[in-house]
Amino acid sequence: MSNLLSVKNLTMKFGGLTAIDDLSFDAKNNQITSIIGPNGAGKTTVFNCLTGFYKPTNGQMFLHKEDSKISLRKYTDFKIAYVAKVARTFQNIRLFPAMSVLENLLVAQHNELMVASGYSLFGLLNLKTYRDKEQLAVDKAKYWLDIIGLTHRADDNAGDLPYGDQRKLEIVRAMCIEPRLLCLDEPAAGLNPKESAELNKLLKFIKTEKQTGILLIEHDMSVVMGISDHVVVLNYGKKIFEGTADQTKNSKEVIEAYLGVDE
Amino acid sequence: MEKKDIIQSFKDSLFTGLIALALFGPIVGLKTVSKGEGLFITPQWGVVFLLVGLCILGRFLININSARRTEFKIFSTLSSKFSSITEDKAKHFAITGILFAVAFPFLPFTDRYFMDVAIMILTYIMLGWGLNIVVGLAGLLDLGYVAFYAVGAYSYALIATTFGWSFWICLPLAGLFAAFFGILLGFPVLRLRGDYLAIVTLGFGEIIRIILINWYEVTNGPDGITGIPRPSFFGLPFKRSPDEGETSFHLFFNLEYSTMHRIIFLYYLILVLALITNYFTLKIRKLPVGRAWEALREDEIACKSLGVNPTNTKLTAFAIGAMFGGFAGSFFATRQAFISPESFTFIESAIIVAIVVLGGMGSQTGVVLASIFLIGITEMFRDLEQYRMIAFGGAMVLIMVFKPKGILANRKPTILMHEDKK
Numbered sequence: 001m002s003n004l005l006s007v008k009n010l011t012m013k014f015g016g017l018t019a020i021d022d023l024s025f026d027a028k029n030n031q032i033t034s035i036i037g038p039n040g041a042g043k044t045t046v047f048n049c050l051t052g053f054y055k056p057t058n059g060q061m062f063l064h065k066e067d068s069k070i071s072l073r074k075y076t077d078f079k080i081a082y083v084a085k086v087a088r089t090f091q092n093i094r095l096f097p098a099m100s101v102l103e104n105l106l107v108a109q110h111n112e113l114m115v116a117s118g119y120s121l122f123g124l125l126n127l128k129t130y131r132d133k134e135q136l137a138v139d140k141a142k143y144w145l146d147i148i149g150l151t152h153r154a155d156d157n158a159g160d161l162p163y164g165d166q167r168k169l170e171i172v173r174a175m176c177i178e179p180r181l182l183c184l185d186e187p188a189a190g191l192n193p194k195e196s197a198e199l200n201k202l203l204k205f206i207k208t209e210k211q212t213g214i215l216l217i218e219h220d221m222s223v224v225m226g227i228s229d230h231v232v233v234l235n236y237g238k239k240i241f242e243g244t245a246d247q248t249k250n251s252k253e254v255i256e257a258y259l260g261v262d263e
Numbered sequence: 264m265e266k267k268d269i270i271q272s273f274k275d276s277l278f279t280g281l282i283a284l285a286l287f288g289p290i291v292g293l294k295t296v297s298k299g300e301g302l303f304i305t306p307q308w309g310v311v312f313l314l315v316g317l318c319i320l321g322r323f324l325i326n327i328n329s330a331r332r333t334e335f336k337i338f339s340t341l342s343s344k345f346s347s348i349t350e351d352k353a354k355h356f357a358i359t360g361i362l363f364a365v366a367f368p369f370l371p372f373t374d375r376y377f378m379d380v381a382i383m384i385l386t387y388i389m390l391g392w393g394l395n396i397v398v399g400l401a402g403l404l405d406l407g408y409v410a411f412y413a414v415g416a417y418s419y420a421l422i423a424t425t426f427g428w429s430f431w432i433c434l435p436l437a438g439l440f441a442a443f444f445g446i447l448l449g450f451p452v453l454r455l456r457g458d459y460l461a462i463v464t465l466g467f468g469e470i471i472r473i474i475l476i477n478w479y480e481v482t483n484g485p486d487g488i489t490g491i492p493r494p495s496f497f498g499l500p501f502k503r504s505p506d507e508g509e510t511s512f513h514l515f516f517n518l519e520y521s522t523m524h525r526i527i528f529l530y531y532l533i534l535v536l537a538l539i540t541n542y543f544t545l546k547i548r549k550l551p552v553g554r555a556w557e558a559l560r561e562d563e564i565a566c567k568s569l570g571v572n573p574t575n576t577k578l579t580a581f582a583i584g585a586m587f588g589g590f591a592g593s594f595f596a597t598r599q600a601f602i603s604p605e606s607f608t609f610i611e612s613a614i615i616v617a618i619v620v621l622g623g624m625g626s627q628t629g630v631v632l633a634s635i636f637l638i639g640i641t642e643m644f645r646d647l648e649q650y651r652m653i654a655f656g657g658a659m660v661l662i663m664v665f666k667p668k669g670i671l672a673n674r675k676p677t678i679l680m681h682e683d684k685k
Contacts (some may be wrong), residue, residue, distance in 0.1 A: 051568065081570035088568050096561035099554075100676035106551070107558040108569045113551035123550040124543075134678075142680065154680035177570055 003064050004029045004213040005050075005181055010059035012045050012237075019045040021237040023059070027181070027230070032207055032214045034224045036248075037234035038258060043217045044091060046234075047183050050215070051088045052080035063181065082111055087179035089170045091186045091217075097159025101150060101169060104158050105141035108176035113137055144172035148202065164195035168202060175206060181213045182206065188220040196220060200227050225249065233257065272326030276319045283318035287311045357628055364534055368527045378526045382533055382598065384638045386591055389537040391618040391630035393587030396544055398616065399625030400553060401580035402560025404461045407448070407468025408615050411441040411585035413475060413607035415592025420488040420602055421481070430494040434593045441589020442582040444471075449581035453574055456563070468612050475604040487603025493525065494532065494597050501525035529598050536594060540587045541627055547583070549677040556580050557625075557677075614638075621662045623669025632670045636662070 005027040012020040020042045027033040035043050048054040050061060052075055061072040063084055072084055080086050096104050106113065116133035117123035123130050145151040148168040153161065158169060167187055174182055184203075188196050204227055206212055218224045224231065224245065231248040233241040235257040241248060248254055292311040295302050367373060367381060390412060397405045418440040422433045452463050475482045482488070493501060496512050503520050505511035512528075513520045547553045555576045558566050563573055596602050618637060622629025640658045644651040662670060 053564075053567075078567045078570050078572050081568055082572070090565070090568070094562050094565035094568070096558045096565065098561055098674060099557055100678075102678060102680050103554055103557075103676055106678065107554050107566070107571065110551050110555050110558075110569065110571045114555075117550050117552075120547060120550050120552050124546055138678070138680065145680075151680070155676055173569070 002029050003027070004031075005215070006062050006064070006069075007046075007050075008060045008062075010046070010049060010061065011057045012042070012049055012054060013057045019237050020049070020056070023234070023237070023239050025232045025239060025242060027213055027215055029213050030207055030211055031229040032203060032216055032227050033230045033232065034216045034218060034228040034245075035232045035234060036218065036224055037240075040236075041234040042237040043234055044185055045237075047088060047185055047215075047217065050080075051086055051183060052076045052078075065180075081177055081179070085178065085180045086183065087174035087177050087181070088183040089167075089174055089185055089187060091189065093163075093166050093170055095158040095166055095170055095173070098157060100155050101145065101158050101161070102138065102141055102154045104169065104173050105144065105176050106137055108173045109137045109140065140176060144175060147205065148172055164191050164198075167191060167195075168199070171202065171206075175210065175212070179212060181215060183215045183217075185217050186219060187216070188218055188223045191220075193222070196223055199223065203227055269327070272323055275326055276323040279322040280315050280319040283315045284311070287314045360628075360631065361538070368530055375523065375526065378523070378530055380639070380642050382526070382530050383642075384634050385530070385533040385537050386595060387615065387618060387634045387638050388631055389533065389540050389591045389594075390588060390615045391622065391634055392537065392540040392544055392627060393584050393591065394615050394619050395622075395625060395627065395630055396547075396556070396587070397580050397584035398619050400544075400548060400560065401556040401577065401584075402624075403452075403577065403580065404457065404616075405464045405581075405584070406461045406609075406612050406616060407464040407466070407471075408584070408588055409607045409609070409611040410448070410468040410471035411444060411588030412592040412595065412611065413471050413604070414444045414585075415441045415589030416596040416602050416607070417475065417482060417488070417592075418589070419593035419596045420491045423492050423597075424488060424490060427492070429498075430492070430593075430597055434590060437593040438586045438589040441592065442586040445581040445583075445585025445588075446578050448585075449578040453577055465609070465612070468607075468609060472604050472607050475607070482604075485604060487601055487605075488596075489601050491596050491600045491602065493600060494528070496528055501528065529594075533594050533598075536590055540590070543587075544627060552576065552579060554677055617659065621659065621669055623666075623671040623673075625674060626669065626671035629669055629671035633662070636670075 003026050006024075007026070008024050010020055010023045011018065023042075023046065025033075035046060037043055045054065049056045050072060052072070055076065056073070062069040063072055063086065070084060072080065072086065075084050081088075096107065099107070113133065114120075117130045118127075142151060142154070145154055148165070148171075150161070150165055150169065153165075158166065161169060167190075171182075171184065171187060187203075188199055191199060200223060203214060203216075207214055207227075216224070216228065228245045231241075231243060231245055232239060233248060233251070233254050240253045240257055241251050243251070288311060291314060292306055292308055294305045294307055296305050297303075364385075368378060390408070393411075394405065394408045397403050397408070415437045419433045419437040422428060422436055423430070448464065448467050452460050455463055476485050478484070495501070499510060499512045499515050501513075501522075501524055502511045505514065512518075512524055518524070548557075555566070555571050556579075558569075558571065559573060559576055566573055566576075595606070599606075614637065618630055618633045621637070622631070622633035636658055637655060641651050641655045644654040647654070
């Protein structure tokens with residue numbers, strides 16, 4: 001299977017603190033790659049570097065596209081999602097709470113709709129070309145809402161949804177930008193076992209049906225071990241282990257990092 | 264009710280009385296009177312005791328009321344009246360409102376004074392609708408909105424007096440100038456949010472005013488610009504005796520000359536301008552850019568993660584909001600025929616922001632209600648002279664007590680998936 005993302009010698013320093021230290025790993029197409037590690041290991045910092053929120057001190061990140069590759073360092077801010085098609089979700093849910101569920105999903109398709117509306121001109125004139133495009137966007141939103149079973153709540157405010165549904169909505173909202181790489185920051189945090197199982201199903205669906213690579217930060221081991229194809233373990237910003245879920249479970253280094261070493 | 268409660272509320276109301284005494288004592292109690300040589304102080308303790316007594320009594324009644332956990336009828340009816348105003352009813356309100364506004368100049372009780380107040384209210388409604396794009400939709404608290412109003416008024420005045428172009432050419436130009444200044448303000452404040460943004464926009468409003476005062480060669484400084492051309496009715500001026508080779512409005516339509524013609528025309532002009540603003544805002548809110556504004560208000564970081572360009576989105580909000588401010592400014596200039604920096608002080612910005620916030624952020628009908636309420640009440644109490652600002656403050660307090668999120672706070676989604684459900 002081909003590489004989707006390769007991170008090479010990534011280093012991120014905040015003043016004297018080295019949050020990520022010379023990290024290299026690869027993520028493959030149509031695979032779920034999990035990044036795990038104790039609190040403060042630098043997992044979210046890796047995400048923030050990948051998605052343009054931080055500019056890494058050193059190192060390269062490449063996203064592979066058929067034969068060519070693009071460097072994520074070149075893109076910052078909103079261009080990561082717009083040009084490089086890397087989508088992410090957040091540890092603390094960041095929906096648009098006062099907007100309806102459907103509107104949340106339409107904002108994710110903003111750039112296509114903006115072009116379709118002729119930068120608002122066709123839209124103001126209410127041309128048919130725009131209305132058709134908008135209908136397509138609504139259909140896409142409906143497709144995803146059907147998958148997570150929230151179609152009946154499409155017109156309710158996103159902030160009024162139960163916590164578990166908000167998590168799922170944030171994931172499908174990220175999917176609406178048709179990403180090549182989806183970065184999920186602790187999607188199972190605060191979910192009950194039933195909701196976690198549903199989340200596993202959703203992620204597997206995205207992986208197999210949508211051909212999207214998934215990068216996952218997670219503490220919930222039932223999620224990590226259940227769906228990961230590949231696991232990267234971080235501790236104090238360094239990679240201490242890399243392998244399949246089963247290998248990780250039995251790795252001495254990983255157990256030591258989590259539980260400490262006998263005196 | 265227990266005896267303990269009564270004693271407690273009595274103590275509390277006495278304390279309220281103390282505060283009232285401390286406030287009213289110097290403010291009302293000591294009246295300065297100028298007699299011959301100089302100023303003398305005349306105490307008027309009677310009024311003070313009356314006011315303090317009223318405060319004690321009022322507080323006592325409120326205390327007893329809350330202790331009984333029942334409400335005075337007047338509170339509950341007022342409260343339910345306020346909360347029964349919803350967006351659904353707002354639609355009927357909008358239609359009747361527009362019909363009323365169109366018929367207003369021809370109603371029997373309408374006189375010159377009413378027309379002037381109505382024009383003023385409509386100007387504030389238009390400004391409120393313009394600012395609603397920036398504050399209500401995009402969530403960027405702009406305390407210097409009057410700057411764009413000023414830019415619009417001055418661009419109109421300067422273009423019209425220098426080149427002698429007609430109102431309908433100067434109006435869009437003034438709007439464009441204001442939009443340009445909107446972008447100019449937008450760039451430095453892109454990274455700011457909340458309080459910081461408010462402070463910078465406040466400063467921007469003052470900068471524009473100070474430039475207007477000091478740039479004497481262009482703006483004529485504090486003396487202002489006089490002789491701004493009045494608008495004409497599609498080329499027909501509103502003059503008693505038109506220049507040679509010209510026909511004036513009343514001659515063309517064979518009417519008795521009346522100054523009211525011009526007032527009525529101005530009224531319809533601002534009504535149409537305001538309705539255009541409203542229509543535009545309602546339309547653009549349902550377009551991708553409008554949704555992006557609201558998304559930006561909700562969460563800027565999430566917007567970035569979805570590929571929404573925050574820079575462009577904010578700048579369009581500033582530019583479009585400023586453009587409508589500029590239109591309103593042009594109207595102001597042509598109505599007054601004279602403008603000076605005095606008209607564009609911070610209090611104007613504050614009133615417009617108050618209208619938007621009290622109306623309910625982002626609600627178009629709310630802006631109308633708040634404008635009528637705030638401007639109307641200050642006008643109604645004009646006879647009370649210096650006390651009319653108390654009425655203004657009182658109106659604000661009333662809205663904040665009964666409708667803390669604004670008169671019309673509920674937002675309607677811009678697009679529905681299940682049409683019939685709602």
